Amino acid sequence: MKIQSILLGAVLLSTGYSQAQTDDGVLRLTEFAYPVKRQLLNIPNVNGYQILKCDFHMHTVFTDGHVWPNVRIQEAWREGLDAISYTEHMEYNPHSADVKVDHNRSHDLAIDLAKENNIVLVKGTEITRQTPPGHFNALFIQDANALIADNDPKLDQAAIDKADEQKAFIFWNHPGWKATTIPGSYEWIDFVEKMYQAKKLHGIEVVNGLGFHKKALDWALDRNLTIIGNTDIHNLIAHDYAIERPGVHRTMTLVMAKDRSAAGIREALDAGRTVVWSSKYLFGKEENVRALAHACLAISPSYHEKTNGKTQDKTKYYEIKNNSDLYFELELKQGKGTKRLVLYPESTQILTAEAGQQKLSYEIVSTYIRSDKHLQFEINLK
Numbered sequence: 035m036k037i038q039s040i041l042l043g044a045v046l047l048s049t050g051y052s053q054a055q056t057d058d059g060v061l062r063l064t065e066f067a068y069p070v071k072r073q074l075l076n077i078p079n080v081n082g083y084q085i086l087k088c089d090f091h092m093h094t095v096f097t098d099g100h101v102w103p104n105v106r107i108q109e110a111w112r113e114g115l116d117a118i119s120y121t122e123h124m125e126y127n128p129h130s131a132d133v134k135v136d137h138n139r140s141h142d143l144a145i146d147l148a149k150e151n152n153i154v155l156v157k158g159t160e161i162t163r164q165t166p167p168g169h170f171n172a173l174f175i176q177d178a179n180a181l182i183a184d185n186d187p188k189l190d191q192a193a194i195d196k197a198d199e200q201k202a203f204i205f206w207n208h209p210g211w212k213a214t215t216i217p218g219s220y221e222w223i224d225f226v227e228k229m230y231q232a233k234k235l236h237g238i239e240v241v242n243g244l245g246f247h248k249k250a251l252d253w254a255l256d257r258n259l260t261i262i263g264n265t266d267i268h269n270l271i272a273h274d275y276a277i278e279r280p281g282v283h284r285t286m287t288l289v290m291a292k293d294r295s296a297a298g299i300r301e302a303l304d305a306g307r308t309v310v311w312s313s314k315y316l317f318g319k320e321e322n323v324r325a326l327a328h329a330c331l332a333i334s335p336s337y338h339e340k341t342n343g344k345t346q347d348k349t350k351y352y353e354i355k356n357n358s359d360l361y362f363e364l365e366l367k368q369g370k371g372t373k374r375l376v377l378y379p380e381s382t383q384i385l386t387a388e389a390g391q392q393k394l395s396y397e398i399v400s401t402y403i404r405s406d407k408h409l410q411f412e413i414n415l416k
């Protein structure tokens with residue numbers, strides 16, 4: 035309460051100050067204005083790579099979204115994202131009576147604002163075929179208008195080929211979105227197998243919005259495809275995500291990039307260096323999730339040892355630190371120590387272990403390195 039009143043006092047003071055500077059007869063009541071600030075998402079570098087926070091799937095009024103393109107840049111800046119991509123539907127334009135159909139337009143309208151806000155805007159589109167085969171995002175294209183907008187199933191292959199001609203990075207979107215309404219659609223279908231064989235499929239969207247497509251994660255892992263997660267947002271982010279609550283973030287792809295540039299992102303996507311972050315969970319290839327967890331978590335030397343009166347067992351005390359805004363939940367699988375650890379963002383926990391052990395073996399149950407498997411994580415005791 036005290037802090038709040040100090041803050042409010044500071045706001046009032048600064049308002050009073052600026053008012054005194056420019057008294058034009060309008061008293062500005064700024065107390066309820068959203069403070070101009072960019073949220074920082076702190077994630078340490080991993081193996082020398084920067085972690086870029088990216089959302090490669092979203093819509094605006096230029097297809098079936100509800101917002102003007104600039105709004106997406108403002109949202110991304112506020113939420114601490116590094117890169118986004120407008121992926122308007124090629125074959126679906128429900129607003130065409132009101133908004134002229136131009137598949138490049140949302141990108142072109144927002145590119146200056148993106149640069150001014152240090153947001154990398156990757157040019158993309160959503161190839162929106164009937165299901166199956168469904169939808170595919172093509173990133174790093176040059177001209178969306180040169181792609182195929184005709185939704186005749188006979189042109190499905192040509193639609194992919196056209197994007198491939200522009201050297202696009204192509205991933206399969208939300209493979210399970212019609213699992214119940216179109217039987218057989220949530221399978222590794224022939225169409226996708228042919229794309230994969232022809233090296234025209236480079237990734238799979240494993241998390242779409244708030245949905246984890248479990249089979250899709252295993253398909254990506256088994257074929258060494260890049261693991262992607264996006265919002266596929268159509269409305270305001272704040273309409274679908276409770277982002278006013280501390281710790282809440284949109285679904286995104288964490289890209290381990292050499293630098294914060296479109297070229298850096300492309301290189302990392304081609305190399306498969308991604309982890310998806312959605313809700314409190316991380317999804318990805320084992321090596322990537324492991325490297326990320328190791329970069330974020332640190333164990334201290336033991337600072338205290340206690341002998342238990344009855345058994346004469348010795349207990350050692352350690353601190354385990356989460357040096358990131360990610361969330362980690364660990365369950366003990368082997369060894370004698372703290373059974374369950376919840377490592378909230380930017381926080382420390384006490385870990386106890388029976389003396390005489392070299393390590394404790396945990397599972398990080400807030401990670402998925404397969405649809406049915408969490409990351410095994412060893413803690414070496416010093």
Ligand SMILES: [Zn+2]
Pocket residue numbers: 160169207208
């Ligand atoms: Zn879609």
Ligand SMILES: [Zn+2]
Pocket residue numbers: 091092093160266
């Ligand atoms: Zn979409």
